[in-house]
Amino acid sequence: xxxxxxxILISGRGSNMSALIEAARAEDYPAEIVLVISNRPEAAGLxxxxxxxxxxxxxxxxxxxxxxxxxxxxxxxxxxAYRVDxxxxxxxxxxxxxxxxxRWSGRMLNIHPALLPQFKxxxxxxxxxxxxxxxxxxTVHFVVPEMDSGPIVxxxxxxxxxxxxxxxxxxxxxxxxxxxxxxALRAVAEGRATPIASAAGKSAG
Ligand code: GAR
Numbered sequence: 001x002x003x004x005x006x007x008i009l010i011s012g013r014g015s016n017m018s019a020l021i022e023a024a025r026a027e028d029y030p031a032e033i034v035l036v037i038s039n040r041p042e043a044a045g046l047x048x049x050x051x052x053x054x055x056x057x058x059x060x061x062x063x064x065x066x067x068x069x070x071x072x073x074x075x076x077x078x079x080x081a082y083r084v085d086x087x088x089x090x091x092x093x094x095x096x097x098x099x100x101x102x103r104w105s106g107r108m109l110n111i112h113p114a115l116l117p118q119f120k121x122x123x124x125x126x127x128x129x130x131x132x133x134x135x136x137x138x139t140v141h142f143v144v145p146e147m148d149s150g151p152i153v154x155x156x157x158x159x160x161x162x163x164x165x166x167x168x169x170x171x172x173x174x175x176x177x178x179x180x181x182x183x184a185l186r187a188v189a190e191g192r193a194t195p196i197a198s199a200a201g202k203s204a205g
Contacts, residue, residue, distance in 0.1 A: 004085040004189040007035040009075075009092040014045020015174065016090035016111055016181050021052050023182030030189035035082040037075060039094055055082070061094055072100040088185060089143065098145040108143040109188060110150070111181050113173050115139060115157055115200035120148035125166045125173065136160050136169060138177045139198070140184035151195035154184035 006024070008017045017036060024033050036049035039061045049056050057078045064071040071094075079087065089110040101108070114124040116139040119131075128136040137157035144150035156179070158172045187193040 001030070003029070004031040005034045005083055006031045006086045006088060006185065006189075007037060007079055007082060007084040008033060008049075008088045008090050010036060010038050010043055010045040010090050011040050011093040012043050012045060012091050014043065014048050014090065016177055017045050017088075018048055018052075019178035020088060020090065020182055020185060021049065021054060023185070029182075029186065031086065031185055035078065035084060037078055039071075039092070045091075068097050069099065072097060076100065076103060086185070086188065088181070090181070095147060096143070101143055101145045104143070106142060109140055109153065109181075109184060110143050110148070111177055111184075112139050112141065112148050113170070113177065115155060115198065116141060116148055116152060117198055118200045125169045128160065129164060129166065129169065134160055135200075136173060137199075138173055138180055140180055142195075152198055153187060153193045153195070154180050155196065155199055156180050157199060 008020060010017050021033050023029055024031055033054055035055050035057065037057045037059055038046050039059055041058050041060055046056050059074045059078060061071050085107065087104050087108040115137045119127050135157045137155060139152055140154045141152045142150040156176045158176055160169060
């Protein structure tokens with residue numbers, strides 16, 4: 001079976017992107033990373049991708065003003081040019097319209113730093129600490145028009161420890177993310193991803 005051609009969309013640091021690139025180096029990995037696109041020209045992840053020999057593109061959303069459709073058409077043009085099969089959002093901080101999401105329906109994944117459906121949106125670690133949850137984690141899900149809401153492909157949790165700060169908790173969750181995303185992409189690329197029920201709220205203490 002030929003490997004799925006994957007594009008990763010980033011806005012910043014790109015550590016999840018790097019984890020996917022690293023995983024895809026393995027010969028038996030069912031996907032190859034063919035393109036990294038950033039909506040921010042200054043994203044640190046771009047240099048990381050280039051250092052790994054991956055093609056990069058910048059589609060700067062500020063060039064399109066408030067015209068989201070034009071921005072997304074430009075994204076889509078890049079994805080088509082590279083004959084992309086699957087899209088992975090990895091710290092991509094733009095909300096996508098139903099048109100773009102529909103275009104990639106069932107073929108676009110996102111990683112979110114929380115146990116969805118808990119803590120959709122931003123500042124998940126701060127909100128998890130404020131809520132006093134005992135477990136926190138990360139989720140990979142298919143993207144649907146409603147933000148952070150699509151069918152869950154993979155999820156894993158970490159304990160929230162006494163004395164945790166946003167930074168210590170973020171670090172612990174990020175380790176999970178780097179493990180989880182490559183596993184989830186593998187499952188989707190092999191066509192064996194089945195939506196799982198969220199573990200959020202299930203207890204281990
Ligand atoms: C990651 O923690 C990712 O889960 C989160 O942004 C970070 C990006 O880090 N994504 C979101 O919050 C999406 N709503 P990275 O650029 O090092 O992968």
